[in-house]
Amino acid sequence: MRDDEFLAERFEAHRGQLRAVARRMLGSAAEAEDAVQEAWVRMSRSDTTHVDNLGGWLTTVVGRVCLDMLRSRRSRAEQPLEPEAPVPAAVPDPEQDVLLADSVGSALLVVLDTLTPAERLAFVLHDLFAVPYDGIADVIGKSPAATRQLASRARRRVRGARSADSDHVTPARRRELVDAFLAAAREGDFEGLLDVLDPDVVVRTEAGVTTGASAVAKGAATYSRHMVGVPVPALVDGATGIALLRDGRVERTLAFTFVHDRISVIDITTDRERAARLKITLL
Incomplete structure (x- = not known):
């Protein structure tokens, strides 16, 4: 097998997970595909032979790409939140699917539509994909403690949105x-x-x-x-x-x-x- 074929095969093994991360970050299937493709381009130009956890490395790359896209979108005052079905997780897990189905609607509505790009990234990567705060901190350029605060702030918004329907204000x-x-x-x-x-x-x-x-x-x-x-x-x-x-x-x-x-x-x-x-x- 040629080196480029082997590289492509390794990337395809993680594509579903990367698409799920990008979809939840961006709220747009089309933009998620663009982000995943950009991650492939960056991987193809990098030496990953010494990367022990390729999935984690690629998730970090996709996170950086999504962060750039969100900041660009914010400067253009765009909010392309699409009413689409959630992207399934890369590895089917019935219990996890139930948890995500319960949370993704609120996360997209609140996190993607109201929070800053850094807050969105911290919440999605940590709460939905269990990325450690240290790894997220490297992406957004903040300390782990500051990253934890960003995720906590986003988490409170999500919880508030979940209870909003039952908390009727006349x-x-x-x-x-x-x-x-x-x-x-x-x-x-x-x-x-x-x-x-x-x-x-x-x-x-x-x-x-x-x-x-x-x-x-x-x-x-x-x-x-x-x-x-x-x-x-x-x-x-x-x-x-x-x-x-x-x-x-x-x-x-x-x-x-x-x-x-x-x-x-x-x-x-x-x-x-x-x-x-x-x-x-x-x-």
Whole structure:
């Protein structure tokens, strides 16, 4: 057998696992295939004769590729989350399949759609594929302790999303929380903002993602002092939120998601053309 055939055979033995990792990281089957192909290219250009754990080495490579793709996607403000069936694990395991089927939907919805690329990587590699924190730390360029914190933060978001359906917040209470958020932001009331924000609140804009109540509260208090336009409570595509009006036109919108009687996600649309396509009902 030629060297290139032997190399290809070794890679194919791990392709299913690599595809599963990339699919859960990226939320897109097409992008997952691109990531796996890039891993093959990098492997074919590397000397792996002294690699003891080729599967682990390739998983690390795919992780780096996915991290680069997520960061690139974030800079373009894209969220290509596809409503596809989960990719099966490389080695069939009925018990593990049940656990993954229970977790992957929430993981994709919350981790891929709200967390930073590093947080997504830490959660997916550690919690779904049991990659040690030391190995993940090498990929994202942080210490093992910092990597553990990233995974823990992501894990809390996933747990919160799992219980969100049963943790119903009434429309009246949503309006109260939004009014309290708006009042605290106007007054620069940092503690008041913390009272209505989930500790792991996520703010998503076209520019990227901000996480954590402290960072979000500081940002809201600062922005309110320089805000141009009139904030009005509104339904934004059916979600309780705020429309910022200027000369009678929607300048930007904020749509809120609620978990455990707190604001857990704030989706901000700053692009006027995108805001104009939203269905806005002033309250």
